[in-house]
Amino acid sequence: MTNHRSLAQRQELRLYRGSGPVAVPVTAIHGGAAAGKTSVIDALAQMRDAVLHSVTGWDPYAGPVRAPHLGFPDRPTEFVAGFVAEGVPYTYGFQLDNAGVIAEWLHTQPRSRKRIVFERAGEQIKIGPMFEAARYGIAALVPLVRPNALLLSLAGQMYAEALVPAYRWFAAVLQVEHGARDTAEVAHRLGSHLSRAPENAARLLPLLHAAGLGISDVLIADNDPLYADYLRELDGDIAETAKQVELCASSPGHADALLQTNGVTAVMLQRELGNLRAAREALYARMVARRGVGLHLVHAGVDAPFEITDESAATVSLLRLLPPMLDALDEGLVLAVDDIGARLPAEQTDRLIRLFQSPETNSFGAQLIFTTDDRALIDRGNGRSQRTRSAVWQVRRTERGVSELVAR
Incomplete structure (x- = not known):
């Protein structure tokens, strides 16, 4: 990331130890007040937002949405991410200035050999020789790309096959929790999580008790x-599809048999699972808009149940964190959380972090990225011991008023 908020100079956040490239499940970002920790998480959120919404959410007659360092408003902003989508390593990045998209590129790296999917310089877009424009439809999108919108964003909306894996990674795998959330949003997320399966409540309650x-x-x-039958049917389809995805991952023979008998690949199943989950969330949102969440919390020794607005700041903070964390563990997501220990005791926050560090509770390869100004979370061992499987970074603000990321 370059020239985003306090991160004026190019900064690189690596989610692995030493020379890599094996990723660790937990990456901690530590720093004092106003050091720039939030800028790092916000950069992830800004990159994700640009990919998902630059076509549909940005003003077509204005410049791109960006937040450069106040001292360098005319310098370009750049984001680059390396990730694995549908089993293939990708590198994706783009540069923005005040007028539009300066550059954008997507490369794949199967078997450590770089292949260009596309490269964009201003209005010129080159499609890599391994991706035939007529076959994948990328060329048809080129005339439709606005100067202030990303090609990957448009390709995701139009379902251009060659670019779908990268787009879906930003849409479904990368999740960011930052900024203020009101109690209605917290209640909605918690209600959606609990309503999917009884097992979700059985797992969440012990964490609340602890x-x-x-x-x-x-x-x-x-x-x-009006919605119950549809939700029940979706939940059944999600459970069965998730089971098939897990069987394909653990048994190549099962994946081969599924392909031969039904013509269905593991990638197709994974995409269908994502579509089902998105449909379920959309249907639940419509139901909540009609009748509310209906969430109440029971306290020991108190007869009347509490509304979420009656709860303490610490309780609301925990209720906000638990659903996205448990979803990340269930689905193998990358979850970035700003100020993870806000209003929570260090012991409770440490307990949540250990869910990602433990192979028993993190069996699908989920990754947690979090910021904190509490050294106790770092000194407990969340980063100093090999067995905790964590990487630690420090953010510090220089005398020039810019933030720097330093590996610890």
Whole structure:
């Protein structure tokens, strides 16, 4: 990331130890107040937002949405990410200035050999020789790309096959929790998580009990009869598809048999699973808009259940974190959380971090990136011991008023 908020100079955040390239499940970013920790998480959020919304959400008659360092407003902003999507390593990046997209590129690296999917310089877009424009439809999109929008964003909206894996990684795998969330949003996310399966409540409640916040139970209203059958059917389809995805990952023979009998690949199953989950969330949102979440929290020794607005800041903070963390563990996501220990005791925050460090609770390869100004979370061993499987970075602000990332 370059020239985003306090990160004026090029900074690189690596999610692995030493020379890599094996990623660690936990990456901690430590620094004092106003050092620039939030800028790092915000850079991830800004890159994701640009990929998902530059076509549909940005003003077509204005410059691109960016937040350069106040001391360098005319310098370009750049984001680059390396990731694995549908089993293939990718590198994707783009540069923005105040007028539009200066450059954009997507490369694959199968078997460590770089292949150009596309490279863009201003209005000129070159498609790599390994990706035939007529076959994948990339060429048809080129005349439609606005100067202030990303080609990957348009390709995701139009489902251009060659670019779909990279787009879906930003849409479905990278999740960012930062900024203020009101209690209605927290209740919605928690209600959606609990309504999917009884097992979700059975796993979440012990974590709430261990926090010592006095909560003995969480109540959620039954699904609206107008939506109940549809939600039940979707939940069944999601469970069966997830089972098939896991079987394909653990048994090549099962994947081969599925291909031969039904013509379905593991990638197709994974995409269908993502589509089903998105459809389920959209349907749940429509139901909540009609009748509300119906969330109540029961406290030991108190007869009347609490509304979420009655809860302490620490309780709301924990209720905000648990659903995205548990979803990340279930689906093998990359979750970035700004100020992870806000309003929570260090012991409770440490317990949440260990969910990602433990192979028993993190069996799908989820990754947690978090910022903190609490050295206790670092000194506990979350980064100093090989067995904790963590990487630690420090953010510091220089005398020039810019932030720097330093590996610890």
